[in-house]
Amino acid sequence: MTRLTVLLFSITHLSGTLPTELGQLQSLESLSIAACKLDGTLPTQLGNLSKLAVLGFDGANFSGSIPAEILGLSNLKRLGFRECPRLDTKSFLTEVIRNLNNLKWLSLGSGKTGGFTSIPSEIGELTNLVDLILADFQLNGTIPSEMGLLTKLKYLDLQRNSIKGSLPEEFSKLSQLRVLFLHSNQLEGRPLEPELLPQLTQLRWLHINDNLFSGSIATDISLLSSLEELELQNTNLSGTLPKELLLLDNLTSLVLMNTSLSGSMPDELCGVILSPHEVKRFGGNFYSVPTTNLPPP
Ligand SMILES: *[C@@H]1O[C@H](CO)[C@@H](O)[C@H](O)[C@H]1NC(C)=O
Ligand SMILES: *[C@@H]1O[C@H](CO)[C@@H](O)[C@H](O)[C@H]1NC(C)=O
Ligand SMILES: *[C@@H]1O[C@H](CO)[C@@H](O)[C@H](O)[C@H]1NC(C)=O
Numbered sequence: 001m002t003r004l005t006v007l008l009f010s011i012t013h014l015s016g017t018l019p020t021e022l023g024q025l026q027s028l029e030s031l032s033i034a035a036c037k038l039d040g041t042l043p044t045q046l047g048n049l050s051k052l053a054v055l056g057f058d059g060a061n062f063s064g065s066i067p068a069e070i071l072g073l074s075n076l077k078r079l080g081f082r083e084c085p086r087l088d089t090k091s092f093l094t095e096v097i098r099n100l101n102n103l104k105w106l107s108l109g110s111g112k113t114g115g116f117t118s119i120p121s122e123i124g125e126l127t128n129l130v131d132l133i134l135a136d137f138q139l140n141g142t143i144p145s146e147m148g149l150l151t152k153l154k155y156l157d158l159q160r161n162s163i164k165g166s167l168p169e170e171f172s173k174l175s176q177l178r179v180l181f182l183h184s185n186q187l188e189g190r191p192l193e194p195e196l197l198p199q200l201t202q203l204r205w206l207h208i209n210d211n212l213f214s215g216s217i218a219t220d221i222s223l224l225s226s227l228e229e230l231e232l233q234n235t236n237l238s239g240t241l242p243k244e245l246l247l248l249d250n251l252t253s254l255v256l257m258n259t260s261l262s263g264s265m266p267d268e269l270c271g272v273i274l275s276p277h278e279v280k281r282f283g284g285n286f287y288s289v290p291t292t293n294l295p296p297p
C-alpha cells in the first residue's frame with residue numbers, strides 16, 4: 001500500500017510486534033497506533049517514513065528505546081508516546097528537543113522507565129509547541145525560565161511529578177494558555193499574585209492543587225474571564241476569597257478545601273454555584289454558607 005497516507009489503528013486488541021515492512025509505506029503522513037497490545041521494540045525502519053507529520057503510539061506496550069532514526073523525520077508536527085510505561089521516553093526528550101524543532105504537539109507523559117529527570121532548559125527551542133504533555137513523567141528539579149519562550153502554548157500538562165521551586169516570572173508570557181495542569185507537584189511561591197497566573201487571560205482550566213503554593217488570590221483573578229475550573233485544594237494559599245470571582249461567568253468548578261483561606265464566602269457566590277455535590281467538595285476549613293440558598297442535604 002505504498003500510496004497510503006493515513007494509517008490509524010486506535011483502541012484495538014491488536015497484539016504482536018510492528019513489522020519492519022511498515023518502512024515501505026513511503027507516502028504515510030499520519031501513523032497512529034494507540035491503546036493496543038502491540039509490544040516488542042519499535043522498528044528502525046520508521047525512520048524511512050520521511051513524509052510523516054503525525055506519529056502516535058500512546059498507550060502501546062512497546063519496550064526498549066525509541067529509534068534514533070525517528071529524529072530524522074523533519075516534517076513531524078505531532079509526536080505521542082504517552083502511557084508507554086516500558087519505553088524509555090526520558091532520554092528521548094533531550095534528543096527530541098535537539099532535533100525536532102517544528103513540533104507542535106508533544107506528549108511523552110507517563111514514563112516509568114529511566115528514573116527521575118528534570119525539564120531541560122533547551123525546551124525553550126521548541127517555539128512552535130502548542131501542546132506539551134509531560135504528566136506523570138518522574139520529573140524533578142525546577143521549571144526552567146526558558147519555558148516562557150513557548151509563547152504559542154495552549155495546553156501544558158505537568159501534573160503528577162516532583163517539580164520543586166517557584167514558577168519562573170517568564171511563565172506570565174504564556175498568554176495563549178487555555179489549560180494549565182500543575183497539580184500534584186511540590187511547587188511553592190505565590191502563583192495567584194497579579195504578575196503571574198492572572199496574566200494568562202485565556203485560561204479555562206487551572207489546576208494548581210496539591211502543591212506547597214502560598215500567597216493570596218489577587219483581585220486580578222477577574223482578568224481570567226474564560227475560566228471554567230479553578231482547583232486550589234491542598235495548598236497553603238491564604239487571605240480572603242475576592243468578590244471578583246463573581247465576575248467569572250463561566251466558572252463551573254471551584255475547589256478550595258484544605259487551604260489557609262479565611263473569612264467568609266461571598267453570599268452571592270454560594271447562591272450562584274453551589275450544588276449539593278459541590279458543597280461536599282468544599283468541605284474543610286473554609287465554609288460559611290447561608291443555608292437558605294441550599295436545598296436540604
Ligand atoms: C506488555 O508486555 C509484557 C511483556 O511482553 C507483558 O507481560 C504484559 O502483559 C503486556 N501488557 C499489556 C497491557 O498487554
Ligand atoms: C530504510 O531504513 C533502513 C534503516 O534505517 C535503511 O538501512 C534503508 O536504507 C532505508 N531504506 C530506504 C528505502 O530508505
Ligand atoms: C532528580 O533525581 C535524580 C535521580 O534520582 C537525581 O540524581 C537528581 O539529583 C535529582 N535532581 C534534582 C534537581 O533534584
Ligand SMILES: *[C@@H]1O[C@H](CO)[C@@H](O)[C@H](O)[C@H]1NC(C)=O
Binds near residue numbers: 226227250
Ligand atoms: C463562556 O462560555 C460560552 C459558552 O461556552 C462562550 O460562548 C463564551 O465565549 C465564554 N465566555 C468567555 C468570556 O470565554
Ligand SMILES: *[C@@H]1O[C@H](CO)[C@@H](O)[C@H](O)[C@H]1NC(C)=O
Binds near residue numbers: 235236258
Ligand atoms: C492539606 O494540604 C497540605 C498542603 O498544604 C498537605 O500537605 C496535606 O496533606 C493536605 N491534607 C489533606 C488531608 O489532604
Ligand SMILES: *[C@@H]1O[C@H](CO)[C@@H](O)[C@H](O)[C@H]1NC(C)=O
Binds near residue numbers: 238
Ligand atoms: C501557611 O501560610 C500561613 C499564612 O501565610 C503561614 O503562617 C504558615 O506558616 C504556612 N504554612 C506552611 C506549612 O507553609
